[in-house]
Amino acid sequence: MIRLSVNGVARTADPTGAESLLTVLREQLGLPGAKNACEQGECGSCTVIMDGELVCSCLVLAADADGTEVRTVEGVASADAIDAVQEALLDAGGVQCGFCTPGIVVAARHLFATKPDPTEDEIREALAGNICRCTGYGSIVRALAALAAETP
Amino acid sequence: METLLPRDLDEALAAIAADPEATVLAGGTDLMVQVNLQGLRPARVIAIRRIPELREWVGRFIGAAVTHRRLEIGPIKALAEAARTVGSPQIRSAGTIGGNLGTSSPAGDTLPFLAAADAEIVLRSRTGERVLPWDQFITGPKRNARRPDELIVGVRLPEHLPARQAFAKVGVRNAMVIAITSCCVIRDEDGTTRVALGSVGPTPIRARQAEEMISAETRPSEAARAEFARLVAAEVRPITDHRSTAEYRRHASGVIARRLLERVLP
Ligand SMILES: Cc1cc2nc3c(=O)[nH]c(=O)nc-3n(C[C@H](O)[C@H](O)[C@H](O)COP(=O)(O)OP(=O)(O)OC[C@H]3O[C@@H](n4cnc5c(N)ncnc54)[C@H](O)[C@@H]3O)c2cc1C
Ligand code: FES
Ligand code: FES
Numbered sequence: 001m002i003r004l005s006v007n008g009v010a011r012t013a014d015p016t017g018a019e020s021l022l023t024v025l026r027e028q029l030g031l032p033g034a035k036n037a038c039e040q041g042e043c044g045s046c047t048v049i050m051d052g053e054l055v056c057s058c059l060v061l062a063a064d065a066d067g068t069e070v071r072t073v074e075g076v077a078s079a080d081a082i083d084a085v086q087e088a089l090l091d092a093g094g095v096q097c098g099f100c101t102p103g104i105v106v107a108a109r110h111l112f113a114t115k116p117d118p119t120e121d122e123i124r125e126a127l128a129g130n131i132c133r134c135t136g137y138g139s140i141v142r143a144l145a146a147l148a149a150e151t152p
Numbered sequence: 153m154e155t156l157l158p159r160d161l162d163e164a165l166a167a168i169a170a171d172p173e174a175t176v177l178a179g180g181t182d183l184m185v186q187v188n189l190q191g192l193r194p195a196r197v198i199a200i201r202r203i204p205e206l207r208e209w210v211g212r213f214i215g216a217a218v219t220h221r222r223l224e225i226g227p228i229k230a231l232a233e234a235a236r237t238v239g240s241p242q243i244r245s246a247g248t249i250g251g252n253l254g255t256s257s258p259a260g261d262t263l264p265f266l267a268a269a270d271a272e273i274v275l276r277s278r279t280g281e282r283v284l285p286w287d288q289f290i291t292g293p294k295r296n297a298r299r300p301d302e303l304i305v306g307v308r309l310p311e312h313l314p315a316r317q318a319f320a321k322v323g324v325r326n327a328m329v330i331a332i333t334s335c336c337v338i339r340d341e342d343g344t345t346r347v348a349l350g351s352v353g354p355t356p357i358r359a360r361q362a363e364e365m366i367s368a369e370t371r372p373s374e375a376a377r378a379e380f381a382r383l384v385a386a387e388v389r390p391i392t393d394h395r396s397t398a399e400y401r402r403h404a405s406g407v408i409a410r411r412l413l414e415r416v417l418p
Contacts, residue, residue: 060246130240
């Protein structure tokens with residue numbers, strides 16, 4: 001039995017074997033926002049923030065997430081409005097099939113939290129662990145650069 | 153499967169003494185890939201990433217659980233450069249220097265720095281501490297001298313570490329890439345130069361002949377720099393695999409070593 005905080009809510013889960021935090025989020029905690037695509041840390045579609053660090057939840061042993069604070073894409077938007085990062089991605093056409101989007105949103109949120117006014121190079125470096133098979137990245141980078149430009 | 157979350161080093165050492173078959177887990181960026189894709193099913197896991205003593209970084213001692221992210225923003229120039237090339241932000245915030253050593257892959261990106269710096273690896277068990285020079289710790293591709301009842305506690309760097317140091321790696325893109333060759337050059341004020349390369353042999357390789365030749369040159373001429381590159385290329389022991397050919401690795405090793413030399417010259 002593990003106890004953890006997910007998007008500010010105290011949760012418990014019961015990983016029995018070597019399953020990952022990703023599996024527990026999706027299959028035990030009813031949070032399918034983080035996606036499962038490669039399970040080897042390459043694609044970033046499973047990206048979450050754990051104790052303030054950006055991680056691939058597929059590479060976190062669920063049992064070792066005991067006592068941590070996790071934030072997933074479900075915790076990014078508020079109850080009545082989507083988040084500015086999500087808005088910017090929609091405006092710039094940064095979402096096509098959408099499979100990479102949860103990971104991109106979480107990575108971008110983490111970037112803006114640590115660096116409110118990133119340059120284009122910094123945006124690209126921050127997204128180096130998030131693969132998108134559809135957009136060619138241009139529209140995603142433009143979306144985030146536009147958001148950076150708005151930050152006073 | 154049972155997972156132990158020891159709160160301090162003593163608890164962790166007691167756990168591994170009680171069950172030397174147990175699997176040590178740090179950031180999981182190597183181990184969880186084996187679990188997810190290669191069917192690894194450990195019976196017992198000892199998770200060590202949160203142990204305070206292993207997260208310590210005091211002066212010349214870097215704890216095993218220090219992440220690549222912390223190395224990347226840390227004060228040791230070539231080690232920071234090396235850490236910044238590891239995987240992606242996600243991999244760097246989980247993966248640790250102790251895990252890089254635990255895996256002992258020929259392509260481990262912190263290893264050329266540790267080799268060039270003449271680092272020592274600190275191991276501890278319930279019965280005592282062992283401090284091994286890097287080349288006695290890493291014994292082969294993915295092989296090292298850790299005993300099953302030991303933990304890697306950290307890395308100890310020499311008191312005197314020259315400030316002129318640089319690291320670079322060659323790969324097909326800027327992020328998320330395993331090195332085709334990687335190199336670290338450290339040069340002292342008196343000219344003494346140390347050169348280590350990764351991914352071009354079963355373990356990191358020190359290019360001793362190249363070191364000796366270039367250490368004697370106070371202001372290396374064009375010819376001396378070219379000779380340095382030639383000696384480095386002659387000393388590496390690359391193989392051909394799915395990432396590159398031995399010939400390209402050899403060529404690129406000479407080129408990159410020379411470029412790094414030029415970065416550390418006054
Ligand atoms: C997508 C991806 C990209 C990657 N890119 C790179 C790269 O560019 N360069 C690179 O060098 N590596 C890369 N790696 C490999 C990996 O991230 C590194 O080797 C990392 O340093 C491993 O650290 P960890 O803490 O995650 O190790 P873990 O996976 O937790 O452990 C690795 C091994 O070391 C052992 N171990 C760990 N800590 C200790 C300890 N204190 N005492 C005893 N044994 C211990 C474990 O038992 C295990 O055998 C990549 C991995 C992924 C998934
Ligand atoms: S599913 Fe975790 S990185 Fe791809
Ligand atoms: S929008 Fe399809 S993978 Fe990015």
